[in-house]
Amino acid sequence: MGRAPCCEKxxxxxxxxxxxxxxxxxxxxxxxxxxxxxxxxxxxGILRCGKSCRLRWVNYLRPDIKRGNFTREExxxxxxxxxxxxxxxxxxxxxxxxRTDNEIKNVWHTNLVKRLEPKPSSQANxxxxxxxxxxxxxxxxxxxxxxxxxxxEQSLSTSTTMASSLENAGSFTSEEFQIDDxxxxxxxxxxxxxxxxxxxxxxxxxGADGPSPQATNDDMDFWLKLFVQASDTQILLQI
DNA sequence: AATGAGGGCAACCGCCAGCCG
DNA sequence: TCGGCTGGCGGTTGCCCTCAT
Numbered sequence: 001m002g003r004a005p006c007c008e009k010x011x012x013x014x015x016x017x018x019x020x021x022x023x024x025x026x027x028x029x030x031x032x033x034x035x036x037x038x039x040x041x042x043x044x045g046i047l048r049c050g051k052s053c054r055l056r057w058v059n060y061l062r063p064d065i066k067r068g069n070f071t072r073e074e075x076x077x078x079x080x081x082x083x084x085x086x087x088x089x090x091x092x093x094x095x096x097x098x099r100t101d102n103e104i105k106n107v108w109h110t111n112l113v114k115r116l117e118p119k120p121s122s123q124a125n126x127x128x129x130x131x132x133x134x135x136x137x138x139x140x141x142x143x144x145x146x147x148x149x150x151x152x153e154q155s156l157s158t159s160t161t162m163a164s165s166l167e168n169a170g171s172f173t174s175e176e177f178q179i180d181d182x183x184x185x186x187x188x189x190x191x192x193x194x195x196x197x198x199x200x201x202x203x204x205x206x207g208a209d210g211p212s213p214q215a216t217n218d219d220m221d222f223w224l225k226l227f228v229q230a231s232d233t234q235i236l237l238q239i
Numbered sequence: 240a241a242t243g244a245g246g247g248c249a250a251c252c253g254c255c256a257g258c259c260g
Numbered sequence: 261t262c263g264g265c266t267g268g269c270g271g272t273t274g275c276c277c278t279c280a281t
Contacts, residue, residue: 016249016275038266054267055250090269101269106248244280251273258266 013047017056021046025053026061059102066098070107078104079112 017025028044034057037050046053059065070078074096081092089101089108096104 014251036266050266051252051268052250058268059249087270102249105270110247242281244278246278247276249273249275252271253269254271255269256267259264260262 011047012041012049012052014052017048017060021048022056022061025057029057029061055102059100062100064098065100070099070111074099075107075112075115078108079115082108082112 013021024044024046028040028046032043034040034054037054040046040050041048041053044053048056077096078092081095085091089105093099093101093104
């Protein structure tokens with residue numbers, strides 16, 4: 001079958017979206033929905049291909065998208081989910097309300113990969129060459145092993161379903177495994193208890209030396225233990 | 240103040256799976 | 261059952277911004 005012609009072959013616009021294009025797209029979707037992405041640009045009067053419109057909407061214009069920096073909890077969740085799901089960014093994004101797969105993918109490749117890379121000992125304590133582009137006001141790092149989100153709404157405060165990831169790990173179903181706001185409170189409290197596990201450190205979730213294979217196993221154990229412990233108050237587990 | 244390097248992120252590309260006629 | 265169409269996904273690219281020199 002023939003591949004659909006791309007934007008440039010059809011004389012359609014490419015590249016960054018203008019505010020005007022954004023406005024038209026949002027207005028059209030709010031009015032008519034997006035039942036057919038291919039027909040949408042023509043109906044809305046946008047000189048873009050449907051794919052481009054969809055991407056723009058999904059990754060940027062959707063009203064439920066949470067802009068701004070990732071909290072430490074979110075980053076830890078990404079690391080954990082990636083550990084279980086691999087590069088299934090959409091599956092990971094589905095468990096992080098307000099975050100898109102593209103955003104998570106970017107964060108993974110720009111921040112978290114480095115965070116998880118084993119650091120050479122000579123550089124382990126070296127100052128970063130560059131300062132972070134943006135500060136993260138919503139994540140307060142303290143001297144101890146704990147980080148505390150300032151705003152629950154900016155962490156994973158909305159009801160977060162981690163069911164599918166756990167389904168992949170086995171034993172759980174969507175209906176049986178729901179995490180709500182207090183989950184992270186539980187987690188933080190337990191993080192203090194399990195400070196010996198090396199999960200949370202000032203430098204990162206896996207300790208300043210990065211994850212050794214053993215650390216990776218410990219990480220898995222940590223999360224499993226965490227889920228089981230949390231089940232007393234918030235989570236129903238059926239094993 | 241100028242400039243080169245590096246990082247972050249939006250957008251594109253190409254493939255795949257599912258739906259429908 | 262088959263082929264075409266569409267939406268969705270993951271990988272990659274390239275521009276722009278920031279920082280160090």
